[in-house]
Amino acid sequence: MPLWTIVHRMARDVRSLGYGDMTMRPRLKAIGIGGAGCNTITGFPLPSVGLCSPLDHLNGPSNQRRLVLSDEEVSSLRSPFSHLLSSMDRTFLRRLKAEVDGYDLIFLFAGLGGETGSHITPGLAHLCRRMGSLVVASVTLPFSAEGSGRRETAAKALPTLIGAAHLTVTYPNDGLIRVAPNLPLRRTFKVMDNIMTVPPQDLAGVLTRGDLKMLRAEIASGGHMRMGAGAGMGMQKERVAVSEAFSSPWFDFDLDNARLALVIISGRGVDQFSVEEVLGHVEARVPGAKIRYGVRSDPSLENLRVTILLDGAP
Ligand SMILES: Nc1nc2c(ncn2[C@@H]2O[C@H](COP(=O)(O)OP(=O)(O)OP(=O)(O)O)[C@@H](O)[C@H]2O)c(=O)[nH]1
Numbered sequence: 001m002p003l004w005t006i007v008h009r010m011a012r013d014v015r016s017l018g019y020g021d022m023t024m025r026p027r028l029k030a031i032g033i034g035g036a037g038c039n040t041i042t043g044f045p046l047p048s049v050g051l052c053s054p055l056d057h058l059n060g061p062s063n064q065r066r067l068v069l070s071d072e073e074v075s076s077l078r079s080p081f082s083h084l085l086s087s088m089d090r091t092f093l094r095r096l097k098a099e100v101d102g103y104d105l106i107f108l109f110a111g112l113g114g115e116t117g118s119h120i121t122p123g124l125a126h127l128c129r130r131m132g133s134l135v136v137a138s139v140t141l142p143f144s145a146e147g148s149g150r151r152e153t154a155a156k157a158l159p160t161l162i163g164a165a166h167l168t169v170t171y172p173n174d175g176l177i178r179v180a181p182n183l184p185l186r187r188t189f190k191v192m193d194n195i196m197t198v199p200p201q202d203l204a205g206v207l208t209r210g211d212l213k214m215l216r217a218e219i220a221s222g223g224h225m226r227m228g229a230g231a232g233m234g235m236q237k238e239r240v241a242v243s244e245a246f247s248s249p250w251f252d253f254d255l256d257n258a259r260l261a262l263v264i265i266s267g268r269g270v271d272q273f274s275v276e277e278v279l280g281h282v283e284a285r286v287p288g289a290k291i292r293y294g295v296r297s298d299p300s301l302e303n304l305r306v307t308i309l310l311d312g313a314p
C-alpha cells in the first residue's frame, strides 16, 4: 500500500484514488467528435477514434482513425435518448458499439457551438454509458466573439450532455484570453487542445478499476466540472502549485458550490509531506468539497504539478 493511501490527520471526507488492485487498470479510450474533437485527440497517448462529417474528415489531421458520419447517422444520434437505439441503422449501431465495447472509461472531446459536436456528443455519451463505460466529456464553449448563434447552440447542448455523461468538464474559450493572449486563432485552439487533454491523462495515470466503481457510486447524476492546473518548485512548491491552479480562468463560479474536488498530484517522487500540504491548501480553498486525490510519479517532471477538477459550475 503506498504511503499516501491514508492521510491520518484529515478529519474530512478525503480519500485516495488508486483503490484496490493497482495492477487492475481500466481500459481507456478517447473519442474526438467534430472538427474540434478530432484536432484535440491528435497525438493523444491512448487508443482513440475521431467521429466527424465528411468535410471535417477532408480537413482533419492525417494519420488519425476516423469514422465519417453521414447526415442520417448524425441525425439518428441526435434523437432523444429514449429513441436513440431504435432510431439507429443496425450497421451504424454495430460500428459504434464496436468502438465503445469493452472500455471501462471513455473520454469524449468536442467543441460545443458547431453542428456535429453539439448535436451528437450527448447521444454518444448516453450510448457509451448504456454500454457500461464511465463517461468523462471535455468540451469547449465558444468565444463570445464567435457570435450568439454558436453560444446558443452550445448552451442548448450542454445540459443534455451533463445529464448524459458521468462528468462533464467545460472550458469556456474566453478563458484562453488570459492563458494565451495575442495568439492567432489556430494556435490558441492548439493551446486549448493541450490543456483539455491534461486531466484525462492525469486520471489515466492513477485510476484503478476499483476507483471507477467508487466514482460511479459518488456521481449518481452528472457533474459539471471545471479545471485548474499549477506547478511549483522549491520550498513552497505545494502552496505555489495549488495557488496557481486556483487562479484558473475556469474557476470563475462560486467555489462554495463545489461538492467534489478531484486532485491529481504529479512529480518526481512525491512524498507524503507534499501530499498533505497540497491537500491542506485545497481543503482551505474548498472546505465544502469532498476530496478524491491521486499521486502520479513522473520522473520526467522537474516541478510538482497539481491538476484540480471541481464540480459545482452552473
Ligand atoms: N479546442 C479546439 N476548439 C476548436 C477547434 N476548432 C474549433 N473549435 C471550437 O469548437 C467549436 C465547434 O467547432 P467545430 O468542432 O469545428 O464544429 P463541429 O462540431 O465540427 O460542427 P460542424 O462543423 O458545424 O458540423 C467552435 O465554435 C470553436 O469554439 C480546435 O481545433 N480546437
Ligand SMILES: [Mg+2]
Residues within 6 Å of the ligand: 034, 035, 036, 053, 056, 114, 116
Ligand atoms: Mg466541423
